[in-house]
Amino acid sequence: MHVNLFDRYQETQSFLHRLDPRVKVLATIFYVVSNALLPDGAWFAFFAAWIFLLACNALSKLGWNYTLKRSLIALPFALIAITVLFTTKGTPLFSFELFSVHWALSLAGITRFAAILIRSWLSVQMALLLVAATTFPDLIHALEHLRIPKVLTAIIAFLYRYLFVLTDESFRLLRAREARSVAAEGMKRGGSLLWRAKNAGNMVGQLFLRSYERSDRIYQAMTARGYSGRLYTLNPHEMKSADYFAAALTLTFLSFIQILGRI
Amino acid sequence: MLYSPTPLHIPDGFLSLVVSLICWIISALIVAAAVSRVNRSLDERKIPLMGVMAAFIFAAQMINFPVAGGTSGHLLGGALAAIMLGPWAGILTMTAVIAVQGLLFQDGGLLTMGANILNMGLITAAIGYGFYRLVSGRSSKTVKLSAAGIAAWLSVMAAAFLASLQLWLSGTSPLRVVIPAMLGVHALIGLGEALITVFALGFIFQTRPDLLDETQADKGGKTWAYVGGAIALFVVLLSPFASADPDGLERVAEDSGFLHAAQSAPYQIIPDYAVPFLGQTALSTIAAGAAGVVVVAAIVVLVARGLKAKP
Numbered sequence: 001m002h003v004n005l006f007d008r009y010q011e012t013q014s015f016l017h018r019l020d021p022r023v024k025v026l027a028t029i030f031y032v033v034s035n036a037l038l039p040d041g042a043w044f045a046f047f048a049a050w051i052f053l054l055a056c057n058a059l060s061k062l063g064w065n066y067t068l069k070r071s072l073i074a075l076p077f078a079l080i081a082i083t084v085l086f087t088t089k090g091t092p093l094f095s096f097e098l099f100s101v102h103w104a105l106s107l108a109g110i111t112r113f114a115a116i117l118i119r120s121w122l123s124v125q126m127a128l129l130l131v132a133a134t135t136f137p138d139l140i141h142a143l144e145h146l147r148i149p150k151v152l153t154a155i156i157a158f159l160y161r162y163l164f165v166l167t168d169e170s171f172r173l174l175r176a177r178e179a180r181s182v183a184a185e186g187m188k189r190g191g192s193l194l195w196r197a198k199n200a201g202n203m204v205g206q207l208f209l210r211s212y213e214r215s216d217r218i219y220q221a222m223t224a225r226g227y228s229g230r231l232y233t234l235n236p237h238e239m240k241s242a243d244y245f246a247a248a249l250t251l252t253f254l255s256f257i258q259i260l261g262r263i
Numbered sequence: 264m265l266y267s268p269t270p271l272h273i274p275d276g277f278l279s280l281v282v283s284l285i286c287w288i289i290s291a292l293i294v295a296a297a298v299s300r301v302n303r304s305l306d307e308r309k310i311p312l313m314g315v316m317a318a319f320i321f322a323a324q325m326i327n328f329p330v331a332g333g334t335s336g337h338l339l340g341g342a343l344a345a346i347m348l349g350p351w352a353g354i355l356t357m358t359a360v361i362a363v364q365g366l367l368f369q370d371g372g373l374l375t376m377g378a379n380i381l382n383m384g385l386i387t388a389a390i391g392y393g394f395y396r397l398v399s400g401r402s403s404k405t406v407k408l409s410a411a412g413i414a415a416w417l418s419v420m421a422a423a424f425l426a427s428l429q430l431w432l433s434g435t436s437p438l439r440v441v442i443p444a445m446l447g448v449h450a451l452i453g454l455g456e457a458l459i460t461v462f463a464l465g466f467i468f469q470t471r472p473d474l475l476d477e478t479q480a481d482k483g484g485k486t487w488a489y490v491g492g493a494i495a496l497f498v499v500l501l502s503p504f505a506s507a508d509p510d511g512l513e514r515v516a517e518d519s520g521f522l523h524a525a526q527s528a529p530y531q532i533i534p535d536y537a538v539p540f541l542g543q544t545a546l547s548t549i550a551a552g553a554a555g556v557v558v559v560a561a562i563v564v565l566v567a568r569g570l571k572a573k574p
Contacts, residue, residue, distance in 0.1 A: 008367055032374045036280040073369055074274035080430060081277060083440045116435060120276025120372075127275075127369050139366065149298040151310060155359040158314020159321065163363075166315070166322035173326065197455070200328035201462020204338060207323055208347065208463060209471060215315035219308050228307060 008131040014061035016133040020243040021142035027250040028130045032123040034254045038261040040115040045261030049122055052253055056126070060133045067125035067132075074124045081116050085109040136160050141237055162218075166211055173203045271339070271383055271426055271449075272364065275372025279433035286429065287377025293385050294358050297351045313352050317359040320344055328455075338459045339452075341387025341422070342395075342415040346464065347474070350392040350487050357384030382425045386494065387418035393491010404468055408461050414491075415460035419453035420446065421498040 016024070031049070038045050058064045085105055092104035131139070137157070144153045177199065219227075278286075301309060320340040327337040340360070345353030361380050364370040371379040394414035398406050427445040431438045467474060 029373055032275050032372065033280065035276065036283065036374055074276075074372075077272075077274050077277060080441065080444070081435045083436055084434070087437045087440075112434070116276055118276075120274050123275035123372060123374070124369050127366070127373055131367055136367070149295070149302075151298050151301050152294070152355065152359065152362075154310045155314045155317055155355055156362060158311055159317040159359050159363055160367075162315050162318035163321055166318045167325065170322040170325050194458070196328040197458035198462045200326055200337075201459045202466045203326050204323045204343075204459055205463035205466025205470075207326065208319060208343075208467060211315050211319035211322075212312075212471075212474065215312045218315065219311045222311065 007136070008128075009135050010060075010062055010066075010132045012061050014059060014133070015242075016056065016060040016129075018242075019133075019246055020237060020239050021134050021138040022145050022237070022239070023243045023247045023250075024130055024134055025139070025142045025146065027247065028126050030250065030254055031126045034257055035119045035123050037258060038115075038119070041111050042115075042261035045257050046115075046118050046122070048253075048257050048260055052257070053122060053125055053129075056129055060129060062129075062132060067128045070128055071121055071125045074120050077120070078117055081113060084112045084116070088112045138237075145237065162211075162214075165214075166207070169210055170203075170207055173207060177203065271379070271422055272361075272371035273375045273378055273382075273426060273429070274369070275374050277372075277433065277435050278375045278378055278429055280374070282429050282433045283374045283378060286375075286381050290358075290377045290380040290385060294354065294380070297354045297358075300351045301355065309352060313348065313356050314359070316344065316348055316352075317356045317363075320356060320360050321363070326459075328459075337455060339383060339387065339419060339422075339456055341383055342391025342411070342418040342456070343460045343463060345388035345392035346395050346411055346414070346460075347467070350388055353388040353392060354385055357388060360384075378426070378429050382422040382429075386421050386425060389487070389491045390414060390418040390421050390495045390498075391491070393487045393489070393493075394495055396487050397492055404465075408465055408468070411464050412457040412461040414495075416453040416457040417495050417498070419449050419456045421494065423449035423453075424498055 031052075035046075035049060038049075053067070054064050057066050057068075060066065086109060088106055088109035088111075092106050094105045134142075140153050140157050140160075143156070144150065301313075320338075320343075323338050323340060323343075325337070341353070341357050344356045347353075348356060358380050361371065361384050362376065365373060365376045365379065391411075391414045394417060395407070395411050398410040423445040424442075427436075427438070427441045430436045430441050435441075464475075
């Protein structure tokens with residue numbers, strides 16, 4: 001078995017794919033910040049932000065609804081915000097008694113809740129698009145250019161490289177457990193909760209030791225090939241005029257959204 | 264998806280800009296201290312080790328065990344990473360894990376990544392390692408393992424508590440709802456975390472005890488024990504107070520002007536800051552001040568430890 005379910009990069013040739021990764025990372029961050037800055041009821045501005053997102057989708061040639069189809073991953077978290085519907089101060093539209101507490105739904109509450117959801121929904125999609133249109137090594141080099149410490153980017157690079165290997169390893173452990181855990185029809189499978197936890201814990205310990213020893217071997221192999229603590233790239237990552245243009249356009253549009261949100 | 268996201272990964276949109284930025288600054292300072300620490304030790308061997316260990320945490324989060332009713336327990340890993348690798352390496356490892364979860368899987372946002380790193384990487388490592396360090400040395404294996412278990416449980420609770428505070432300060436959820444909900448859920452998740460951490464460590468104790476001795480020897484001094492213990496104590500003292508009397512804490516924050524500042528956009532803070540520390544009860548000032556002092560002191564000690572030259 002080989003796990004490569006993790007790679008989110010979608011190979012294709014497009015303007016967005018060719019754009020310098022620094023521009024893409026910064027544009028994504030600015031987009032997320034811009035959404036956070038918009039006031040709660042600024043529906044037109046949120047709509048403009050969505051149009052911008054759709055345009056980026058189209059530019060990536062992955063289809064205008066590429067991120068739309070994958071945008072619901074942050075939705076379960078909305079549960080945590082649902083009470084703002086009832087606790088935001090405002091004129092109540094509708095109220096009821098539940099658990100001997102008086103709940104009043106207000107327009108201000110609905111506005112607040114909707115704004116939180118929309119911000120989250122838009123921001124998640126832009127982040128999705130970023131990793132779909134940028135290879136992970138490019139992303140790491142962008143972070144390096146943006147002054148993220150080399151130690152950290154090197155760790156992230158190793159993490160990404162061995163993610164696949166160690167996930168394979170943990171799947172082997174899970175499959176072995178599955179193979180050993182037979183149960184007769186109608187009988188309880190496995191032991192007590194503590195026993196199950198002990199099994200899982202031992203598997204984690206086993207995985208740790210395998211990873212630890214593997215990292216030793218990796219280090220020795222890399223030292224033999226001249227590793228000195230730095231990772232090099234052959235990709236020059238030079239900003240071209242199209243990159244500057246895209247950056248300027250993004251900033252202009254985001255400023256426009258901010259102004260739109262305040263009139 | 265292969266691994267279950269926990270309610271601790273806060274997506275973008277759920278935290279206000281001010282809260283996100285404050286968390287980013289705190290996280291960036293502590294991570295920078297950890298980076299300079301590792302850079303100074305000039306041990307390039309540590310980098311592949313931390314990278315592979317980060318991948319290990321990722322893969323270990325997929326190993327679960329059925330609990331009941333279709334739910335399953337699995338690992339977050341902050342405490343385990345800090346105990347096995349030492350606090351600084353643990354912090355960098357967890358930071359890398361959270362960064363990749365946010366960047367690649369949108370499990371946690373970009374603007375909120377500072378908060379996520381703070382909750383799941385820094386606090387868990389500080390409590391996990393600090394609490395474990397309190398009893399280490401000549402204690403017996405049972406004592407060490409129980410300390411690790413308590414540390415793991417506390418680290419999850421502290422992370423949940425901090426996340427609740429951030430959500431509340433951002434105006435996303437009222438304190439009297441978010442605290443019981445988050446702490447209630449995570450009391451159980453933390454139990455899974457504690458069990459897996461204890462059994463994993465027990466397994467390592469049996470097969471490679473030398474690895475654990477190594478951690479004790481060179482990776483972090485007694486200061487960690489005090490810092491971790493202090494944060495743990497702070498959380499233990501504050502969270503029952505907060506769950507029993509959320510309105511009290513809410514009132515303190517409101518009186519001190521903090522709540523308003525956290526929820527408003529940055530350009531609205533400055534006019535507000537003309538009033539916040541005037542016209543309020545003495546008690547709330549003391550409470551808010553004491554909380555601030557503890558947090559700042561913890562940060563300063565951590566950063567100072569990281570920046571102190573150690574040949």
